[in-house]
Amino acid sequence: MNKEQNTNQEKRHYFYVLECADRSFYAGYTTEPERREKEHNTGIGCKYTKSRRPVRMIHREGFATRSEATKAEAAFKKLTRKEKEKRVGRDGDTEEL
DSSP: OOOHHHHHHHHEEEEEEETTTSSSEEEEEEOOOHHHHHHHHHOOOOOHHHHHHHHHEEEEESSSHHHHHHHHHHHHTOOOHHHHHHHTTSSSOOOOO
16 A cells, blocks of 8 residues: 555645534544534434434535644634634635535
8 A cells, every 4th residue: 555545545634614503612632523413413423412413514624633632622722702603614715514
C-alpha cells in the first residue's frame, strides 16, 4: 500500500454541532457523523440531547487528528450564543448542512 492509499483510509475526526428541538446547540466529537446523529435521535447519544429530540446536525468540520477536532469543539463551547450562531451560519450569511 502506498502512502496516498494509506492516507485515504485513515479515520477522519469531526467536530459537529447539533440543533436541538428547543433551538439549543450541542457540540461534540465523532469519527462517524451520520451514525452519531442517529444515536442522538434514538436517545443513546448523551444525556443533554435525550430530552431535546429531535436533533439535527447543522455543522461539521473534518480534521486529521482527534486533538484538532476536540480543540475546535472546546473553542466553540466558549463562544457566546451570537458567536455560535455566526459560526454555524445561522446569522443569514451561509447555508446550513
